[in-house]
Amino acid sequence: MKAAVYLGIKKIQIKEVERPKCGPGEILIRVHFCAICGTDVRTYLHGHKKVKPPHIIGHEIAGEIAEMGKETKGHQLGDRVTVVTSVGCGKCRWCQKGYYNLCPDGEAIGYFYQGGFAEYLLMPQEAVAQNAVLKIPENVSLVEASIVEPLSCCINGQNYLKIEKGDSVAVFGAGPIGMMHLELARTSGAEKTFLIDISKEKLEFAQSHFSADYLINSQKENPTEKISSLTENKGVDVVIVAASAKIAQEQALKIVGKKGRISFFAGLPKDNSIINFDSNILHYQEISIFGSFASYREEYEEALNLIVSKKIEAKKFITHILPLEKIEEGINLIRKGKTLKVILKIRI
């Protein structure tokens, strides 16, 4: 089968590799689409501790079941499916609750396991046993389903934030994740929205597809002062930091209002993740800060439901569809910022 094989930093090669064999309890998926995630871009540029080259990355997958191993139940050949990325040990406290994303011994599709930038993807037995293969509803196309994984992660982040009708919401980061957060917040009733980014190009590109009420270029203007003046010094109800930047996390604490909720959605580089803030802001204003990491099956289902009901228009996030061979071109387009989701079309 054809696969884009990651060979190390800034090296991906299209190769013929052996098609995986489907053992007992496993499922082989014929991949139709696999979207490029921000993490794939970072793995390409800097490497990733869980990815040992040569390896096939990619985890935002939509395809159809091509083969099933003996003893695989609850699925049918030809089922249109997407997959849950996190695979847990199945035994620990978190796995028992279904939070495979929090398993201390957890592994993931496209990181430890081979991923979806290939014609076929093998879902290992443990993942199948954890119900990680989800059927896509009839009225959702496969290309739309390829954004279910990132959307489910945003849902995980927002489930903590309890956004209500009339809330004001500020999002740091005008990439696809930032825009998914903005749209999700709207489905929960957010009214005044602020989009903050250091890149004028990204802000303008994002705004040509979506419409935040206020755009703030934090390279040019101070988001703290700007939001203070736009909210009569009250601050915003919810801040989502979908940008991997310490300064954005610190600013989030300055622009949030009383009883505000903050999501530190994006992680920081591991050797540069200590931030400074006045903890009295939390105390006197009753602020909560939440983290979130990846997502679990129920949130994939929520994401599919939002797409089925058209509360989230999946197609609006997809700005580029490229053949697998153009994976590096796709990665470079994302780096330039004039894209939202870039999807690789694998089955021609």
Ligand SMILES: [Zn+2]
């Ligand atoms: Zn992803």
Ligand SMILES: [Zn+2]
């Ligand atoms: Zn576990």
